[in-house]
Amino acid sequence: MCNIILHLGLKYTKTHEWVRSENGTYTVGLSKFATDSIGDVVYVDLPDPGTKLQKGESFGNAESSKATSELFSPISGTVEEINEAIKDKPSLLNKSPEKDGWLLKMKSDSSGGSEDLMTEEEYREFLRCDDC
Template sequence: MALTSVFVRCLSSRLRPTFRVLEKCKSISKPLHPTIRCARQLTISSALESDKKFSKDHEWITTEGGNGTIGITDYAQEKLGDIVYVQLPEVGDSFDQDSEFGALESVKAASDLFSPASGEVIEVNSLLESDPALVNSDPYGEGWIVKMKLSNPSEIDDLMTEEQYNKFVEDLDE
């Protein structure tokens, strides 16, 4: 199995590498990148994942400096299938927590997007207009949807942690 396949598998499984993958990473003597080895990449990715909060509508949010970046979860994009269109709000639009702020269309279905927190849109991911499949290929990175200036940052406290969200979706699939 090629090293890149092993690393992609690590990332695609929500950054929960198996012992087999870790064993392969341990055996790598040549760095993937001149300054980064496999084990370090896994550590960095895991740290980035931990600050996300999740809604029951399958949106995620990260916050920094009173602003939030919002996207849909890996679970949601998998259930929707190949995303072919993203309806984005306008910069300056304001939304209350749990209100609809856009929509996704896939080859299988359409789904409304709901804001996990109240705020004003300060940026939209314009890359999604020409490449909506970024939501599928990188839902926690380049596939983000909007950035908002949060009007009530304490609303984030009511959202689920990654562990709580994983349990929530496990219960949905039963």
């Protein structure tokens, strides 16, 4: 049983990252389901702005008291900004994973790849969450 509350406007990956598109900029984060699963996050490793990422490429890690989880780019593009607040206070990932706990912002390249991201409903189904 799960009680996942998803946020409008987000799209999700099978590796539990989320994406929000705003005026050509893609904000990327880790889903509440993922942060609940890994436990209290104590450290986040993120790439530098200017880093080019391919869709599916690992771009960092979220370390918790339970495990280290690899983070994967949901689209191809260039990192424009990282969330400095999350580097200073990684617990934001647990407290507000789909809002204040965002990880990075990217500009998509021409191959982008956002068309196969899941909607909220598709992600719920992916999680097999009957009562969400």
